[in-house]
Amino acid sequence: MKKMSNKVLLLALGLTVGGFGSAMAQQQGAGGDGIWSLQEAVEYAKANNLQVKRSQINKEVTQTNLSQSRAGRLPSINGGSSFNFNYGTYVDPTTSELRSEQSRTNSYQVNASLPLFMGFQQVNSIKRNELDLQADEQDVLSAQNDITIQIVTSYLNILFADELIKTSELQSNVTKLQLDRTRILFKAGSLAENSVLELESQLATDELNLINAQNQRDIARLNLIQLLNLERTDNFQIAIPEIPEPDQNPVLVDAVQVYDVALQTLPAIRSAEIRLLSAEKGVEVARGAYYPRLSLNGGLNTFYSSARDFRFAEQGKLQATPLGFTDIEGTNPFIIYTPTTTFRRETYSFMDQLKDGVGKNFGFSLQIPILNGLQIRNSVQRAKLSQMNAKLNADLARNNLRQTIEQAYVDAIAAQRRYIAAKGQITAAEKNYRNAELRLNSGVINTVDFNVIANTYRSAQSSLIQAKYEYTFKLKVLDFYQGKDLSF
Numbered sequence: 001m002k003k004m005s006n007k008v009l010l011l012a013l014g015l016t017v018g019g020f021g022s023a024m025a026q027q028q029g030a031g032g033d034g035i036w037s038l039q040e041a042v043e044y045a046k047a048n049n050l051q052v053k054r055s056q057i058n059k060e061v062t063q064t065n066l067s068q069s070r071a072g073r074l075p076s077i078n079g080g081s082s083f084n085f086n087y088g089t090y091v092d093p094t095t096s097e098l099r100s101e102q103s104r105t106n107s108y109q110v111n112a113s114l115p116l117f118m119g120f121q122q123v124n125s126i127k128r129n130e131l132d133l134q135a136d137e138q139d140v141l142s143a144q145n146d147i148t149i150q151i152v153t154s155y156l157n158i159l160f161a162d163e164l165i166k167t168s169e170l171q172s173n174v175t176k177l178q179l180d181r182t183r184i185l186f187k188a189g190s191l192a193e194n195s196v197l198e199l200e201s202q203l204a205t206d207e208l209n210l211i212n213a214q215n216q217r218d219i220a221r222l223n224l225i226q227l228l229n230l231e232r233t234d235n236f237q238i239a240i241p242e243i244p245e246p247d248q249n250p251v252l253v254d255a256v257q258v259y260d261v262a263l264q265t266l267p268a269i270r271s272a273e274i275r276l277l278s279a280e281k282g283v284e285v286a287r288g289a290y291y292p293r294l295s296l297n298g299g300l301n302t303f304y305s306s307a308r309d310f311r312f313a314e315q316g317k318l319q320a321t322p323l324g325f326t327d328i329e330g331t332n333p334f335i336i337y338t339p340t341t342t343f344r345r346e347t348y349s350f351m352d353q354l355k356d357g358v359g360k361n362f363g364f365s366l367q368i369p370i371l372n373g374l375q376i377r378n379s380v381q382r383a384k385l386s387q388m389n390a391k392l393n394a395d396l397a398r399n400n401l402r403q404t405i406e407q408a409y410v411d412a413i414a415a416q417r418r419y420i421a422a423k424g425q426i427t428a429a430e431k432n433y434r435n436a437e438l439r440l441n442s443g444v445i446n447t448v449d450f451n452v453i454a455n456t457y458r459s460a461q462s463s464l465i466q467a468k469y470e471y472t473f474k475l476k477v478l479d480f481y482q483g484k485d486l487s488f
Helices: 002-017 019-028 038-048 050-071 121-188 193-227 255-265 267-290 350-356 375-442 447-481
Strands: 076-086 089-091 098-100 103-117 293-305 309-325 333-347 359-367
Touching: 038 050, 038 121, 050 121, 121 193, 121 267, 121 375, 121 447, 193 447, 255 375, 255 447, 267 375, 293 350, 375 447
Parallel strands: none
Antiparallel strands: 076 103, 089 098, 103 293, 293 359, 309 333
């Protein structure tokens, strides 16, 4: 009940302070008490392992690609402007006149384009990206499955090493007691010194076995910590479950049945199958480039020029202009009177020019592929090769799954048989060891013969423990591929 209360407390903190709750979870453990159960380790790794996070980011990238492909069916609208100072000869954009003066010109435009037909490439690209997203979602689950298997492996390695440590400590203590007795007998003159030396050598071997077991436990513990992506490892402990004996929990499933179930449910298989469908859509996308492309285009534009103005003509007084004489003597001049004309300029304002100079256009554009250096043909060929590769990957995934399940099944059966044989061996070896211990104490056998019997007993113990945990791991693998709970 205390453990469950801590979980509720951590959940509340996580909802209120976010990152602080996550840091506390890393420091204290998923259960809040520093002791990790297998289920807690698996769930924590699914959320925090870096490989899982990377697969989630890949999925988000694919989601963005899908959104982009869907948005490709919308019209594209772009605006622009330009601002220029003109010196010397230039073409006035507002009147198309050739001018030779200093001025400032501005232009503004908005253009739009709507794809009407793109050879079904847009539709097929959307379908392909949808399939890619589904495959990436399965890849996230597959990454979580992979980390689950690794967590189970490291967890059981810790349990196995703990068993070896207990056995090594027990054997070392027994050898110490035997060495103490032998030393007493040696001092009394009942045994030779070589008996003491033999037991001292055996004690050194037992201590070395203990150190090796401790190192094995530390390595397995470190592997589990790294899989959990924990930064602090103080007081890291795992819960010690009750593991059933292999002869009490025999393999009741068939490898073919497990494969049939896994084939329908395993994310890695589903991902490979979906990517094959995506590759098929990729071929259709590439073939779409053979079709013409039709688009609807339109735009607005307007201009301004500081050199442009309004000119007004005004008539003034009559002006006399002599054109000659009306008589031969030249005394009567011929005069014509014409009105004078003056020009007045007024500024053409910025806003008025923009309003009066608006231009509109719309139309259709058609692109027909004729010859493009065989680019389309080669793109289709690459897409077909990608399809073949995706099919091969799907076949490999199914084949690897079948082989993994068959191997796990055979290993589980073999480990169970080894356990039963080792259990019978250890019963006989223990009796022989106890008898040899009594005979050694009575001086009937020497320490060399005793150590041979003791080593046989230790070897039987190690084989029994190894067979037990190997069987447990393989059975968990079979349970995993059937979608069963992996907790003990």
